[in-house]
Amino acid sequence: MRGYGDTCPIAAQASGQGALILIRTSGQGAVDLLAGIFSRPRALRAAPGNTVVHGWIAGPGGVPLDEVLVSVYRPPRSYTGEEGADISCHGGAAAAKAVLDTLRKAGFQDALPGEFSFRAFMNGKIDLTRCESVMELVSAKTRGALERAARRLSGALEREIRRIRDKLLEAVIAAEHRLDYSEDEFDSLSADSLEEEAGCLPRRDIAEDALRGLRNLSASYRRERLYQEGALAVIAGRPNAGKSSLFNALLNEDRSIVTETPGTTRDWIEASISLEGIPLRLADTAGLRDPAADPVDPGNPVGPAEALGIERSRELIGEADLILYVVDGSRGMNGEDEEFLAAGRRILLVWNKADINGAPEDSRKHFPGLAEVSAKTGKGMEELCRSLGALLAGPDQTGAFAGLGGTSSAGLGTSRQKDLIDRALAALEEALGLADRNEPLDLIAPLLRDALNALGEITGEISSADILDAMFSRFCLGK
Ligand SMILES: Nc1nc2c(ncn2[C@@H]2O[C@H](COP(=O)(O)OP(=O)(O)O)[C@@H](O)[C@H]2O)c(=O)[nH]1
Ligand SMILES: [Mg+2]
Numbered sequence: 001m002r003g004y005g006d007t008c009p010i011a012a013q014a015s016g017q018g019a020l021i022l023i024r025t026s027g028q029g030a031v032d033l034l035a036g037i038f039s040r041p042r043a044l045r046a047a048p049g050n051t052v053v054h055g056w057i058a059g060p061g062g063v064p065l066d067e068v069l070v071s072v073y074r075p076p077r078s079y080t081g082e083e084g085a086d087i088s089c090h091g092g093a094a095a096a097k098a099v100l101d102t103l104r105k106a107g108f109q110d111a112l113p114g115e116f117s118f119r120a121f122m123n124g125k126i127d128l129t130r131c132e133s134v135m136e137l138v139s140a141k142t143r144g145a146l147e148r149a150a151r152r153l154s155g156a157l158e159r160e161i162r163r164i165r166d167k168l169l170e171a172v173i174a175a176e177h178r179l180d181y182s183e184d185e186f187d188s189l190s191a192d193s194l195e196e197e198a199g200c201l202p203r204r205d206i207a208e209d210a211l212r213g214l215r216n217l218s219a220s221y222r223r224e225r226l227y228q229e230g231a232l233a234v235i236a237g238r239p240n241a242g243k244s245s246l247f248n249a250l251l252n253e254d255r256s257i258v259t260e261t262p263g264t265t266r267d268w269i270e271a272s273i274s275l276e277g278i279p280l281r282l283a284d285t286a287g288l289r290d291p292a293a294d295p296v297d298p299g300n301p302v303g304p305a306e307a308l309g310i311e312r313s314r315e316l317i318g319e320a321d322l323i324l325y326v327v328d329g330s331r332g333m334n335g336e337d338e339e340f341l342a343a344g345r346r347i348l349l350v351w352n353k354a355d356i357n358g359a360p361e362d363s364r365k366h367f368p369g370l371a372e373v374s375a376k377t378g379k380g381m382e383e384l385c386r387s388l389g390a391l392l393a394g395p396d397q398t399g400a401f402a403g404l405g406g407t408s409s410a411g412l413g414t415s416r417q418k419d420l421i422d423r424a425l426a427a428l429e430e431a432l433g434l435a436d437r438n439e440p441l442d443l444i445a446p447l448l449r450d451a452l453n454a455l456g457e458i459t460g461e462i463s464s465a466d467i468l469d470a471m472f473s474r475f476c477l478g479k
Contacts, residue, residue, distance in 0.1 A: 002109060004118050004469055007082070009033055011103045012111035013096050014086075014478030021096045024478055025108060026084035026116055031072060034085050037106045039064070044085075049074030057089070057099050065102060066095045080116050081123030114475025118468065121460060128460035128471070129157045132414050135475055136228070141272075142279040145227045148411060156410035157417070158459055160217065165455045167210040168428070172452055174202040175445040201435035201444060207428065210451075214425045220411035221418040226321070228413075230272065230279030231392060234316050237326035238336060239287025242352040245375035246326055247271075247284035250385075268309075268316055275385065278392050283320075285313035288340070322346050322391065329353035329372075333363065341367065348391060354379055416471070417458055424454035 002008075009027030025034065035041035039056035047053050052071050056064045071086040078084050089095050104110070112118075117131045133152035140146040151157075201207060235243045251271050268285045286309030317323060323346055327333050330353045341347060349367045351359040355374040364370055371387055373380035412418050431447035456462035 002112070004112060004115060004472055005122070005465070006109070009108050010111040010115055011100065011108035012478040013100060017093065018091045020088050021091045023087040023089060023096065023099055023103070024084070024111075024116060025087070025103065026078070026080045026082045026119060028083055030082070030084050030108075033107050034070065034103075037102050038070070044070060044072070047072040049077050057087070057102060059098060059102050060105070065098045066090055068099070076123070076125075079125065080119040081125045082119060111477065112473070113477050114472035114479050117475060117479050118472045127158045128463070129161065129413070129417065129458060130155060132417070133157075134479060136413050138476065138479070140228070141230070142274045144274070144278050148224060148227050149413065151410055152413050157413065160213065160410050161455055161458055164210050164213040165452060167206045167213070168448060168452045168455065171203050171207040171210065172445065172448045175441055175448055178202050179441055179445060201432070201441070204432075204435065207432060207448070211425070211428050211432065214421055214428060217412055217421050218418065218425055224411040224413055227278070230281045231321040232281045232283065232319060233322040233324060233388070234283045234285060234320040235324045235326060236285055236288060236313060236317055236340070238328065239289055241287065241326040241328040242375045243287065243326050244284050246324070246350065246352060246373070247282065249375045249378065249381055250282060268312060275389050275392065278389070280392070283316055285316055286310055288313055289336070320346065322348065324348050324350050326350045326352050329359065330356040332357070348388065350384065420454045420458045424451040427451040427454065
């Protein structure tokens with residue numbers, strides 16, 4: 001069984017069906033092997049790096065299979081750092097299969113998932129954070145998520161981690177230097193002065209600088225996750241407030257049933273929208289009304305189906321990152337509305353049906369963020385979208401909701417990175433805690449080293465074969 005770490009020539013289809021299909025190859029001798037099944041072998045062998053050669057791939061007996069363009073790469077100027085060639089063939093399943101079969105017969109091995117990126121990493125072309133961002137980029141659902149992944153691909157996270165690592169390294173060197181010095185000079189120093197020095201962490205200022213950097217990175221993860229997975233915004237409110245109408249207005253299309261009978265949206269409906277690059281899962285829920293004392297319609301008791309809908313609404317509200325609470329402006333607020341609004345944070349109050357009735361001044365005083373709209377006429381919808389965007393992008397005041405934007409820093413893109421940053425953070429916090437209590441430096445220095453090693457694992461300066469295998473095997477084929 002072949003494993004990661006081989007350097008043999010490999011090949012894989014790197015794109016799906018389309019007008020053209022890309023087959024990627026890499027490894028020492030790849031161009032020569034390819035020349036053996038190419039209509040212009042001499043031109044291909046002589047091709048300098050980063051040039052394109054036109055010709056035909058020929059099957060057994062020289063039968064032409066497909067007309068292709070071959071991009072030639074020479075080491076170290078390629079994605080993997082190896083010699084390689086990308087074959088651009090016509091985009092049919094038969095063409096791709098025939099070319100791949102011919103490559104196999106010529107001596108290419110099937111690439112393992114992520115093997116091209118693995119080789120790029122092994123050859124020092126990219127660090128692990130950039131390898132991971134390649135996969136992030138592929139799975140990005142919105143423009144915002146794409147931009148964040150691209151930032152990491154360009155090395156922003158790697159640079160920030162190396163900056164913090166350099167600080168820590170300085171602190172480690174200063175601490176270890178003092179330890180060495182103390183041992184050498186033991187005889188000449190009085191016990192008093194040694195003790196005095198022991199608890200004092202040299203270059204504490206840089207260790208604290210590193211601590212701030214680690215804390216920022218650790219906190220960034222929740223925000224980055226929201227970009228990748230989206231925030232959940234739940235539309236809630238009493239029956240007939242106009243929730244489904246608002247949902248549709250936000251979607252700009254008719255997806256849920258708008259009706260004049262309260263309690264029609266029995267279950268919930270979800271749609272994904274992108275708000276200024278921020279992915280938002282928008283959920284329209286069943287109206288909330290108290291089954292015991294229905295304030296909307298006393299003659300219309302809550303049936304079992306509606307009760308289930310209400311229960312599911314409450315669950316969704318519990319999971320929500322943000323709640324759009326809709327009030328029926330034509331009726332005004334009642335006790336149930338006020339109770340809901342008083343109980344929770346993360347709520348944007350939407351005063352709907354403003355075409356019938358505007359929001360009274362005192363409700364504005366109580367709810368400064370109030371958005372006045374008419375889902376029917378579209379009035380105020382643009383402003384609502386803007387305040388939604390600002391709420392998502394803004395910094396979180398309450399701690400309940402991490403805003404998405406507000407920073408241009410790199411941020412963490414994977415749980416692996418987050419775990420290692422937290423390991424470094426815990427070690428450094430412990431080291432500084434010991435220093436505060438004047439504990440001896442020989443207890444503190446190893447903790448600083450631990451923190452340093454955790455950072456080395458993030459970029460891959462320190463790595464083990466099984467961790468790398470596990471990581472790259474999750475990549476897709478041809479990456
Ligand atoms: N005048 C007016 N009527 C609205 C507005 N939004 C919704 N409605 C009406 O209110 C009723 C209930 O709307 P719906 O969206 O089904 O409410 P839901 O039960 O909260 O989902 C329907 O007759 C809508 O046409 C609005 O902004 N202005
Ligand atoms: Mg509805």
